[in-house]
């Protein structure tokens with residue numbers, strides 16, 4: 001017993017105490033800052049996330065690869081990129097991360113009432129590369145410790161309050177995804193995590209995708225990244241369910 005107490009003492013606190021204001025390393029590529037209205041070479045973007053006139057970046061498609069970094073486009077390390085609106089993910093010139101944070105996630109009374117204290121999620125990897133899946137796994141480790149907020153991943157959709165989709169949704173996974181959705185009891189939420197789930201990402205031109213699910217069912221939360229960062233995921237979900 002004494003040894004265990006000693007060990008705990010020497011290990012100290014391993015979790016990030018203030019998850020809402022956790023520091024991020026300066027090299028992290030997060031929120032895009034669009035400063036000018038130059039004529040950007042759209043060819044440099046692997047996912048068609050860039051547009052000209054006006055210059056904008058669609059975070060739903062962006063892999064944050066940094067290829068487009070130039071005088072007009074910079075990235076800061078702001079990681080709270082989640083949004084309840086697909087349209088809001090398109091960042092235009094002059095938008096600041098503070099403005100984005102204020103308006104990107106609009107919660108609803110019925111959601112906070114039911115899920116603010118406990119949210120169980122079923123993860124569906126719909127042909128993801130395993131990058132987003134690994135980061136979702138990290139959300140529950142002793143560092144990020146998402147479970148302390150009552151948010152956990154569960155093994156069955158029957159035990160879940162919502163589903164988290166990663167990957168571009170291949171034909172082979174389309175029926176399994178729909179099956180999972182139908183097996184999750186109401187009320188439920190649907191979260192798209194990562195550029196692949198939101199837009200198809202780097203796989204968007206593949207003929208082997210079947211993304212009809214997204215037209216059939218409402219999406220509650222879009223969480224950009226390639227892969228998503230655990231802090232991006234946890235902060236978005238927390239904000240969406242918090243009163």
Ligand code: SF4
Nearest residue numbers: 045062063065066068
């Ligand atoms: S950072 Fe995003 S917008 Fe820029 S080139 Fe890469 S994918 Fe395209």
Ligand code: SF4
Nearest residue numbers: 129131132194196226
């Ligand atoms: S968004 Fe990127 S990391 Fe996530 S599944 Fe797609 S390719 Fe992999």
